[in-house]
Amino acid sequence: MESFAYSKAANLQQALDLLKSTEGAQVVAGGSDLLSLLKNEVLTPEALVDIKGLADLNYIKDEGGVLRIGATTTLTALGNDAAVRERFPIIAQTIPLIASPQIRNQATVAGNLCQRPRCWYFRSELYDCFRKGGPTCFAITGRNSEHAIFGGAGCFIVHASDLAPVLIALNAEIALQGPSGKRVLPLEEFFVLPRMNPHAENLLQPGELVVEIRIPAPAADAKGIFVKTRLRGSWDFAATSVAMVAQVQNGTFQDVRVCLGAVAPAPWRSKEAEAALKGQAVTADVAAAAAKAAVRYARPMSENGYKIRQIQAIIKRAALALAK
Amino acid sequence: MRNDGADSKGEPGSELTRRRFLKTAGVGVAVLGAIGGWSLRSSKQATADAAPKAAPAKGPRQPIQRTITLHVNNRDYRVIVDTRETLAEAIRDKVGLTGTKVGCNHGQCGACTVILGGQAVYSCSTLAVQAEGAKITTIEGLSQGEKLHPVQEAFLAHDAFQCGICTSGQIMALTACLNNAPGKVTEESIKAGMGGNLCRCGAYVQIIRAGLQAAAAMGKS
Numbered sequence: 001m002e003s004f005a006y007s008k009a010a011n012l013q014q015a016l017d018l019l020k021s022t023e024g025a026q027v028v029a030g031g032s033d034l035l036s037l038l039k040n041e042v043l044t045p046e047a048l049v050d051i052k053g054l055a056d057l058n059y060i061k062d063e064g065g066v067l068r069i070g071a072t073t074t075l076t077a078l079g080n081d082a083a084v085r086e087r088f089p090i091i092a093q094t095i096p097l098i099a100s101p102q103i104r105n106q107a108t109v110a111g112n113l114c115q116r117p118r119c120w121y122f123r124s125e126l127y128d129c130f131r132k133g134g135p136t137c138f139a140i141t142g143r144n145s146e147h148a149i150f151g152g153a154g155c156f157i158v159h160a161s162d163l164a165p166v167l168i169a170l171n172a173e174i175a176l177q178g179p180s181g182k183r184v185l186p187l188e189e190f191f192v193l194p195r196m197n198p199h200a201e202n203l204l205q206p207g208e209l210v211v212e213i214r215i216p217a218p219a220a221d222a223k224g225i226f227v228k229t230r231l232r233g234s235w236d237f238a239a240t241s242v243a244m245v246a247q248v249q250n251g252t253f254q255d256v257r258v259c260l261g262a263v264a265p266a267p268w269r270s271k272e273a274e275a276a277l278k279g280q281a282v283t284a285d286v287a288a289a290a291a292k293a294a295v296r297y298a299r300p301m302s303e304n305g306y307k308i309r310q311i312q313a314i315i316k317r318a319a320l321a322l323a324k
Numbered sequence: 325m326r327n328d329g330a331d332s333k334g335e336p337g338s339e340l341t342r343r344r345f346l347k348t349a350g351v352g353v354a355v356l357g358a359i360g361g362w363s364l365r366s367s368k369q370a371t372a373d374a375a376p377k378a379a380p381a382k383g384p385r386q387p388i389q390r391t392i393t394l395h396v397n398n399r400d401y402r403v404i405v406d407t408r409e410t411l412a413e414a415i416r417d418k419v420g421l422t423g424t425k426v427g428c429n430h431g432q433c434g435a436c437t438v439i440l441g442g443q444a445v446y447s448c449s450t451l452a453v454q455a456e457g458a459k460i461t462t463i464e465g466l467s468q469g470e471k472l473h474p475v476q477e478a479f480l481a482h483d484a485f486q487c488g489i490c491t492s493g494q495i496m497a498l499t500a501c502l503n504n505a506p507g508k509v510t511e512e513s514i515k516a517g518m519g520g521n522l523c524r525c526g527a528y529v530q531i532i533r534a535g536l537q538a539a540a541a542m543g544k545s
Contacts, residue, residue: 003385100520105443234519
């Protein structure tokens, strides 16, 4: 690990000032992802600015309509919150499927959304891969069983967050604050594909912080489900995942949002699956057609064709569960 | 003792200080060897051009140390840590409590589990400097004198370990799991709470039995 200076911010403004004034500074909160990246020297920041436990970023505010989640809220706190459990059961259902109890106790909501890829070439100090500024993506001709079937170009990572597809299916927004002020954008637009920027997974600018997630009030008849496949049962990153939020009336999907995880370099909204489900009384045939539509443009690599079958299976499972 | 040009004597272009000469001599020799016929003046220009590459602006980074107070097992320990030190390293090497083990050192195996602020965390994935001020409990802090904690008693009663390297982490994870259980503890809730701890010897069945016994002893069943 390369040496770094460390400072603990006392409040949000101080954190922003420290990030602005310190060259080569990196934010740290829970640290569960960052420490591994530092140990492998994938990242070598000259300074860390600690925002863990900042009171002005650690909150869940239920305002009846919009639910506001502070950036450094831990995953455990999010899953245990009474308002979240009552109003957004899909989030409470997802939290136990993310990482392990210890990691959920440390890891923050913003950290989960901004986590770096799990690609073994990206994580290894031995490979100067395309994402890290090197000449090529080693997964193209190498081992790619955990890589992208959608949206890869030059780099074929998948976005590993389980929370991101769920929040996108819930139509959440993300608030960022930096030297040039505050901006709010749909969470879906926060993430970028390699063809936009192969070196970052999102639009976060230097000196900018995620400060809040905002989830709009769901429709009264909305239901949601998150389904994840993984190699290990106890805890693991997703092999594939799907988050589906639908307004269902007598088995008919009036409106639906489908977001896939771990299949593309960004959480992958499936407009194709949504179109196949919307306005339909969802039967096994309709669910299968939606699943098939979802993978119409999938481009598997040499070792990850199984993801096409798995993602179809869980899209069907999710749709049929919501139709009940 | 920088002397790059400011007080160099002689004609312009000859400001080759001892330091820069030593840094670039190798490059100069290589250039001379390659293009033997060039004049001395040409070779000097070549060394001057090569200098920035041969001498990077920043040297290796110096370690940065901090004096912090760690509150471990109801005692304050004033320790000097490198900013890079993990909480696991500081507990073992600086506080001197070696019951906390480091397995994978990447937050995947659970051997380093300690209770921080009432919750189980991976001490290998927490920086020591970040843990200042928090209440930390390690395996050494569970028993009261000779009286073992109910979770420790249950591990003994059920032989819930074999080689022992994961055991302190398992015991800390189970203790936090039982302490924080909102209601009745079941086999399922123990499995969910203990999912972050690996045991390569495969003592999982006994660990679950130990969990159920400890839950009963702690009035959580």
